[in-house]
Amino acid sequence: xxxxxxxxxxxxxxxxxxxxxxxxxxxxxxxxxxxxxxxxxxxxxxxxxxxxxxxxxxxxxxxxxxxxxxxxxxxxxxxxxxxxxxxxxxxxxxxxxxxxxxxxxxxxxxxxxxxxxxxxxxxxxxxxxxxxxxxxxxxxxxxxxxxxxxxxxxxxxxxxxxxxxxxxxxxxxxxxxxxxxxxxxxxxxxxxxxxx
Amino acid sequence: xxxxxxxxxxxxxxxxxxxxxxxxxxxxxxxxxxxxxxxxxxxxxxxxxxxxxxxxxxxxxxxxxxxxxxxxxxxxxxxxxxxxxxxxxxxxxxxxxxxxxxxxxxxxxxxxxxxxxxxxxxxxxxxxxxxxxxxxxxxxxxxxxxxxxxxxxxxxxxxxxxxxxxxxxxxxxxxxxxxxxxxxxxxxxxxxxxxxxxxxxxxxxxxxxxxxxxxxxxxxxxxxxxxxxxxxxxxxxxxxxxxxxxxxxxxxxxxxxxxxxxxxxxxxxxxxxxxxxxxxxxxxxxxxxxxxxxxxxxxxxxxxxxxxxxxxxxxxxx
Numbered sequence: 001x002x003x004x005x006x007x008x009x010x011x012x013x014x015x016x017x018x019x020x021x022x023x024x025x026x027x028x029x030x031x032x033x034x035x036x037x038x039x040x041x042x043x044x045x046x047x048x049x050x051x052x053x054x055x056x057x058x059x060x061x062x063x064x065x066x067x068x069x070x071x072x073x074x075x076x077x078x079x080x081x082x083x084x085x086x087x088x089x090x091x092x093x094x095x096x097x098x099x100x101x102x103x104x105x106x107x108x109x110x111x112x113x114x115x116x117x118x119x120x121x122x123x124x125x126x127x128x129x130x131x132x133x134x135x136x137x138x139x140x141x142x143x144x145x146x147x148x149x150x151x152x153x154x155x156x157x158x159x160x161x162x163x164x165x166x167x168x169x170x171x172x173x174x175x176x177x178x179x180x181x182x183x184x185x186x187x188x189x190x191x192x193x194x195x196x
Numbered sequence: 197x198x199x200x201x202x203x204x205x206x207x208x209x210x211x212x213x214x215x216x217x218x219x220x221x222x223x224x225x226x227x228x229x230x231x232x233x234x235x236x237x238x239x240x241x242x243x244x245x246x247x248x249x250x251x252x253x254x255x256x257x258x259x260x261x262x263x264x265x266x267x268x269x270x271x272x273x274x275x276x277x278x279x280x281x282x283x284x285x286x287x288x289x290x291x292x293x294x295x296x297x298x299x300x301x302x303x304x305x306x307x308x309x310x311x312x313x314x315x316x317x318x319x320x321x322x323x324x325x326x327x328x329x330x331x332x333x334x335x336x337x338x339x340x341x342x343x344x345x346x347x348x349x350x351x352x353x354x355x356x357x358x359x360x361x362x363x364x365x366x367x368x369x370x371x372x373x374x375x376x377x378x379x380x381x382x383x384x385x386x387x388x389x390x391x392x393x394x395x396x397x398x399x400x401x402x403x404x405x406x407x408x409x410x411x412x413x414x415x416x417x418x419x420x421x422x423x424x425x426x427x428x429x430x431x432x433x434x435x436x437x438x439x440x441x442x443x444x445x446x447x448x449x450x451x452x453x454x455x456x457x458x459x460x461x462x463x464x465x466x467x468x469x470x471x472x473x474x475x476x477x478x479x480x481x482x483x484x485x486x487x488x489x490x491x492x493x494x495x496x497x498x499x500x501x502x503x504x505x506x507x508x509x510x511x512x513x514x
Binding site: 010011012013014015016017033048049050052053056057060061081082095096097110111115116117118119120121122137138139140175178179 | 221222223224225226228229232233235236237238239240255256257258259260261295296297314317318319320342343344469472473476477
C-alpha cells in the first residue's frame with residue numbers, strides 16, 4: 001500500500017513546518033490551494049497562521065464548501081492553532097465574515113492565552129501520544145471554551161482544554177510542527193491510515 | 197559581535213528538552229516562541245495603517261498583521277523632520293480595533309522606544325530605518341526583550357548581524373515610501389544570492405566567508421546548511437501592486453510588508469484584498485491578472501536615482 005497523501009492547506013501560515021513534520025512521521029505531504037488538489041488527498045492539515053486570513057482566502061477561492069463537504073464525508077483533518085479555530089463548530093466573537101469549516105463540536109476562544117508577550121512554551125500531556133508530554137508551543141493561542149458530547153478533550157493546560165479529538169478530526173491549540181517532535185503528526189498519520 | 201547570544205535553530209528545534217526534562221512553568225519570550233510567531237505570518241501581507249479605521253480595512257482585506265504608524269513612509273518623506281515611535285494612544289486605538297497582530301516601529305538603537313512598545317503590548321517591534329536612527333553605532337539588544345523584533349537588511353551579512361542581536365524575523369529594506377520595488381528586488385536577490393554562494397563553500401571556506409560577511413561563524417555555518425535564513429524572510433519597501441507582491445514571493449520572500457502602497461492608492465480596500473490574494477497565488481499569473489483588474493489608481497511612485505542620498509532610508513543601519 002502506498003503511503004497516504006496528506007494535504008497541507010497552503011493558503012497562509014506555517015505550511016513548510018507541517019510538511020516537514022508529516023514527512024518526518026512517514027507520511028507523504030502535498031500542498032493544497034485549490035478544490036481539485038483537495039479532492040486528491042486522503043487527509044488534510046490546516047496549519048497555524050492567521051485564522052481570519054485563512055478563512056477569507058478559503059472563501060474567496062471556493063474552498064470553504066468543498067472543505068465542509070469532505071469533512072462531513074469523513075475526511076481526517078488535523079488543525080493546529082488557526083487550524084483548530086477553523087475546525088470549531090463555533091468561535092466566540094468572530095470577526096465580520098469569519099467562517100469556519102467546522103466539524104468539531106466545540107466553542108473556541110481566539111487569542112485566549114493573550115497577545116504575543118504572553119505566548120509561551122510548556123510541557124503538555126496528550127492522551128493517545130505515547131512517550132511522555134509534548135512541548136506545547138502556544139503562540140497567541142486559542143483554547144477550547146466548551147466542548148460538546150461528541151468530542152473528547154485529549155489535553156489540558158491550566159484547566160483549559162487545548163487539544164480535542166472527534167472521530168477523524170484532531171485539533172491542538174499549540175504548534176507541534178515547531179518543535180521537531182513528530183509524535184502528534186504520527187498520531188494523525190495513523191488516523192488517516194485507519195480511515196482509508 | 198555578541199557571539200554568546202548566538203545559537204542554531206537546530207537547537208531551537210531540538211526535542212531533547214521537550215519530552216523528559218521540560219519545565220512545568222510556562223516560558224515566555226523563548227527564541228522558538230518569537231521566531232515561531234513569524235512562521236505563522238508566512239504567505240501573508242502586513243499592512244501599514246495610521247488609524248483604527250484603516251486597521252479594520254486591512255483586517256477585512258485579509259492582512260495577517262498591521263503596522264501601526266503615525267505617518268506612512270510616503271508622508272514621512274514629504275514632511276521631513278525627525279520621525280519617531282508612534283503616539284501610545286494611537287497604538288492603543290489600533291490594538292483595540294483589530295484581532296490580528298499589531299506591530300510598531302522603534303528607531304534604530306532607541307532602547308527606550310522599544311521598551312515602551314513592549315510595555316504597550318504590541319506583538320512585534322520593527323527596529324526600522326524608516327524612522328530617524330537614534331544611535332549611529334549600535335542597534336538594540338533584542339535578546340533583552342520578550343516582544344520579538346523584525347529588522348531590515350540589504351544583504352546576508354546585515355541580516356545575520358541583526359539575527360545575532362536577537363531579531364526573530366528579517367525583511368528587505370527596500371526604499372520605503374517610493375512605490376518603487378527596485379530596491380526590495382535588489383535586497384532580496386542579494387540575500388538569496390549570498391546564501392547560494394555559501395551553499396557552494398566547503399567547511400574550510402566558511403570561516404573566511406564569515407569574516408567577509410562580518411557575521412558570526414555559527415550563523416554562517418547554519419545558513420550554509422539550511423540554504424535559507426534561520427528566521428522568516430519577508431519583503432518590504434516599494435510594493436504597490438499585486439504583481440509587485442507576487443514578484444517578491446517568486447524571488448524568495450515568504451511574505452510581504454506593504455507600506456504606503458495601499459492607503460496612498462485610489463481604492464485601498466480593493467487593492468489590499470487584491471495584494472493578499474496575489475501573495476498566496478504568487479505563482480499563478482491568471483489569479484494575479486484577475487485581481488489586478490479594476491483597482492483604481494496606484495500610488496504615484498518615485499524613481500530612486502532622483503532621491504538625494506540623505507533621503508535613502510536603505511542606507512541607514514549597517
